Amino acid sequence: MKLNFSASSIRNDHLTLLEFRKQVNQDPHGLLNSWNESIHFCNWKGISCSLGRPERVTGLDLRDQRLQGTLSPYLGNLTFLTLLVLSNNSFHGEIPQELGSLFYLRVLNFSDNKLDGKIPVQLMSLVKLQGLDLAKNAFTGHISPSIGNLSSLVQLSLGQNHFYGSIPDDICHLRNLSFLQVDTNNFTGEVPSCLYNHSYLAMFSVSENSLEGSLPLNFGVTLPNIKQLYLALNRFTGPIPVSILNASKLETIAFQYNNFTGLVPRDIGKLQGLRYLDFSSNQMGTDNGDDLSFIDSLTNCGDLEQLATGNNFLLGQLPKSIANLSTSITLFQVGGNQIYGSIPAGFRNLVNLETLYLERNNLTGKIPEDLGGLVNLQKVYLQGNHLSGLIPDSIGNMTKLTHLHLGENSLIGSIPLSLENCLNLFFLNLSYNNLSGTIPAHLLSLSSLTLSLNLDHNYLYGSIPSEVGNLTNLVMLDVSENRLSGQIPESLGLCLNLVYLNMGGNSFEGNIPKSLNTLRGVVYFDLSSNNLSGEIPEYLTDFPDLVSLNLSFNHFEGPVPNNGTFQNLSMVSIVGNNKLCGGVVQLRLPPCLTHEAARGTKKKSLPLKVIIPVIIAGLCLFLSMIFVICSRQNKFKSLIPQIKLKVSYADLFKAKSLIPQIKLKVSYADLFKATNGFSAENLVGAVCYGSVYKGIFDLEHLYSNQSVAVKVISLQQEGALESYLSECDVLRYIRHRNLVKIITTCSTVDFQGNDFKAIVFKFMPKGSLEEWLHPRLDAEHEQKNLKFAQRLSIVIDIANALEYLHHQCEPVMVHCDLKPSNILLDDDMTAHVANFGLPEFKSAPSHFSTPSEASSVSIKRTIGHLPPEYGKDGEVSIEIDVYSYGILLLEMFTKKRPTDEMFRDGLNLHNYAKMALPDQVREILDPALLASEDVGTMSIENQNDRQELILEYSTSILQLGILCSAESSKERLSMVEVVKELYNIRGY
Structure with missing residues (x-):
């Protein structure tokens, strides 16, 4: 119902502001406490007024206050308002259409809230509006063609919402x-070509959408003044138009994560003002072997x-002209292509280079000695090539180096001693x-080594120096598959933050140290x-996080040990340890004998040959007597069913293992009592074929007061x-800590x-996990949030x-x-996979459902988490679960x-995440992740460093x-x- 904003209903700005305050239900900073009758409303916090008489409200700025509530339609009464900023709060609901009455409004900023619905068409009449920012909300619908009426608009920000459809051509009427x-919407179609006809456009960003189609052939001709061009994370196709070279003022070209083909224009260097050029993660390239010639220009x-x-x-070789590139260049990234030949010595001229990515190509030859002269290098990735020769000693000159990856090559010689100079290497x-x-x-002795030290699969020999104890913050150590020998150093016990330790495939000897x-x-x-x-140390049973132990x-x-x-x-x-004994029954190891018993067995082996026949004879005589007595009393038949088969010690040992599998018997009355009559208060939730109730058992001492589902x-x-x-x-036969x-x-x-x-x-x-990822936001439910380390731990649990x-x-x-x-969490936030009501098996025995039988009851499974092939041919495979797990990771x-x-018209969660890698990950991550105070085992006080680390490892997880x-x-x-990759990722 449309409100009547007359003087009789809301007489002045003072009452209007009080109406706005009524719909704010949370004010954690207490900012609105100043809004009271003892102070003139022009002196209230966040309010600015005109200097004339009567004083009218001209500005309402309540940004960054964590306010929660809905937007009052009475805001439309502030008819002199020129500034309305409510960014970075938690307002929800729709934008009132009454805001279309604010004819003097110049800035409207509702970014970073929880607003939804469509943009009211009434806002399109605000002809004096210069800035409209609705980013980071949940708005939907098309962009109205009437947006062209906002003739004064200078800045328009609609990113990170759920808008769909095409960008209307009418947007080209916005001359200013x-x-x-x-970015981060569901827009489709082509970018309106008329946008390129105006020299006033200084920045144009349509990243992270679902735009399709190729760029216009006259692309560059119609953008003579464009400086920043962001078309990343879309689905543009076709070659890069040569006409882009006419956009002479271009400084940034960000075309990554599209489907562009062909070559980078050879004369791209005509754009002499270029600062940032990114064509990564497309399908560019030819077969002529000259695809890198654009570097010359x-x-x-x-x-x-x-x-x-x-x-x-x-495809091609790195040109020698690299030596003549700008000395301002800080990043050179050409990894993951088909580049062959050697690494040019010309890199030595790029004195400000910080990051060098040449990985996963076909590079050969040696690592240039001159590379060590780049003292500003921080990250060097050369893995996955065919490099040979020695690792140059000059690498120790790169004292700012933090990441060095030379794996999967053919390097020879020893590990350079000069690496000790890289005091920032982690x-x-x-x-x-x-x-x-x-x-x-x-x-x-490099205490900076905190992330990972991988020396595996080489020919290293000798013992591990005791200095390994200096790596007190190291998380991952892998020296497997070498020729190392000697004892495991006691000092290894000082590496208190180790999560991944692999020393397999060597010649270590002696005991596992107590340290x-x-x-x-x-x-x-x-x-x-x-x-x-x-002996196997008993203390290994007390490692709470251990999920893989290979001895x-x-x-x-x-x-x-038979516990933990x-x-x-x-x-x-x-396996492969022939002198072990005991343990759980499933190991099928011989029982352990005490020293005295073993010695006694040898001494009495000869007398037993005499004693055993005597015992058997006596037993036969005893049974004969029973037979005679029972025959006389006519009870022989009653004893026949009690005659037992002969059993061995192994049989009895095996039978004993079945005892723990006997389940507690409960009746309907027991469950009725435990759940308080299956009351609504005890109802936890609904599942596919029933309901789940919380109950309290009070049956036997073992189960007394135990909470059950x-x-x-x-x-x-x-x-x-x-x-x-x-x-x-299923549940009768499977046993795992994460089930x-x-x-x-x-x-x-x-x-x-x-x-x-x-x-x-x-x-x-x-x-x-559903309740933590997508909590219900109401007064009855506590706000839940998973920290980064918790999420990583959970995904590892599920993977295991x-x-x-x-x-x-x-x-x-x-x-x-x-x-x-179907992922449940215990008190320690350990994840347990649940709901095996619809399992399917490969090579299943008769007491399980066969694939065809199981498929007949698979209709109710969740759409979105299942792969495209599921249900097409009636066959199942473990790859189905792998797909679901991948979607779960992204979710x-x-x-x-x-x-x-938002996922429609071919866009899905998989593509959404893929398009964001690697440079736009921050935009798609759950914002709560970057607020995490913990990053696993590492203690990082600086918030920026912590966020960068979370971004880096979230990228790997995505x-x-x-x-x-x-x-x-x-x-x-x-x-x-x-599982292996997750443990590698967890190695921070």
Whole structure:
């Protein structure tokens, strides 16, 4: 209903402001406390007034106050208002159409709120408006053609919303427009060509949308004054038009993450004012081997700072003209192409170069000695080439170096001693080369090495220097597959932050040092294929985060611990140690004998040959007597069923292991009492085939006051019974710390005689991942937020569960319904995969559902988390779960549902994330991630450093999610690879 803004209803600006305040329900900074009758409203905080009489409100500026509420329609009464800024708050709901009455308004800024709905068409009558900023909200709908009426508009920002459709041609009527931002929406179609006909346009940004089509042929001719051109993260196709060279004032060309083909224009250097050139992650390249010739012309660009053409199909050699590029250049990125030949010595002239990406090409030859003269270099990535020769000693001159990746080449010789000069180095990867010699003690004295030290798959020999204890903050250490020997140094126990430790495939000997009991944060621990001996330390059972322990193929002896990690065979490997005994039954190891028992067995072996026959004879005589007595009393027949089969010690040992699997028997009455009569207050939520209630058991001392989750099956639903039976079968045979734990089942009748079936699980007090990712925002529900380290821990938990289902179970199981609501969290925020009501199996035995049978009840699975191939041929594969996991990764770190309404017209969550990599990750990340105070095991006080680190590792995680959710199932990773990559990522 339209309000009547008459003097009788709202008499002045004072009352209007009070009406606005009424709809603000949260004011954490107390700014609006000054809005009271004791102070004139022109002196209220955030208010500015005119100097005339009567005083009228001309400015309302309440930015950055975390206010929450809705926008009052009475704001339309402030008819003298010229400035209205409410940015960076939590206002929700729609923009009132009454704001169209603010005819004097010049600046309207509602950015970074939670507003939704469409832009009211009434706003298009504000002809004096110069700045309109609605970015970072949830607006939808098309951009109205009437936007052309805003003839005074200079800046228009609509980014990071859910707008769709095309950009209307009428936007070209905005003759004064200098800034246009429409990134991160769902726009389609072509960019209106009329935009290029105006020399006044100083900046044009349409990044991160779904725009399609190629650039106009007269592109450059119609943009003579454009300076900043951002077309990144779209779906533009075709070659880069040569006419772009006519846009002589261009300073920035950002065309990354599109589908451009062909060549970079050879004369691109005619744009002498270029500072930033990025054509990376397209499909550019030819087969003529001269695709890098455009670099010759860039020598004319004296202000060039960044050049990026990586991840294309560019074929050719790096030209010698690199030596003549601008000395202002800080980034040179051409990795992931088809570049061959050697690295030009001319790089030595780029004295301000900070980042060099030449990875994953076909480069040969040696690493130039002169490269060490670039003292400002911070990141060098040369991995994945065919480089040979020695690592130059001059590399130690790069004292600002933080990242050095030379892995996957054919480098020889020893590790340069000069690396000890790189006092800022925290990531060093020399893996998969032909390096020899010993590990320099001075290298291990670099306390800056905190992220990763990878020396694996080389020919290094000798012992590990005791100086390794200096790496107290190192998270990942991999020296596997070398020729190292000697004992594991005691000082390794000083590396308290280790998460990943791999020393396998060497010749280490002796015992595992007692000092390693301090490594309580280790997640991946591999000592396999060495010559280690002695007993397995008991302290390994107390490592809370350990999920992979490999002690196989050594000479360990004695008892295997049977608690902690050693209870789960999916986490532990001890094969190839022939003198071990004990442990859990599933290991099938011989029992451990005490020293006295072993000695007694040898002494009495001969007498036993006499004693055993005597005992057997006596037993036969005893049974004969029983037989005679029972025959006389006519009871022989009653004893026949009690005659037992002969059993061995192994049989009894195996039978004993079945005892813990006996489940607690509960009745309907027990569950009725535990859940307070299945009351609404105890209802936790609904699942596919039933409801889940929280209950409290008070049955036996073992279960007294234990919180449980009771899943009551809705048997009236078609497929519910099959789901119940299938889930019971699955949960009976699987055991993993990251799978939901079943306590018992109940199959009976209720008080009315109706069939009743339920499954009782261990209660997960932190609820589902769904509740944390997409919390309900109301007064009854507490605001939830997952920190970065928590999200990473959760995705590792889920990956471990899937790796177990896919590669440890027999038969192999495919979950087929992986989504946030099926991930439950315990008190420690450990994730547990749940809801096995619709599993599918490969090579399943008869008591499981076959793929065809399971497919018949698969209709209810979640759209958005399933791959394109699912359901097409009735076949299932583990790649289905891998796809779902990839989508789940992307959802967790972007906080975007795969079914979000923004994903339409070919855009999906996979493409949305892929287009943002690597430079626009900040724009798609859940903003709450960058506010995380914790970054795993590293303590970083500086907020900017912390955010940069989170961005770096979030980029790696999103890349992993993209690989897992590839459209082609053949391109997806296995969960074994995923787990390994996650542990690598966690190595901060």
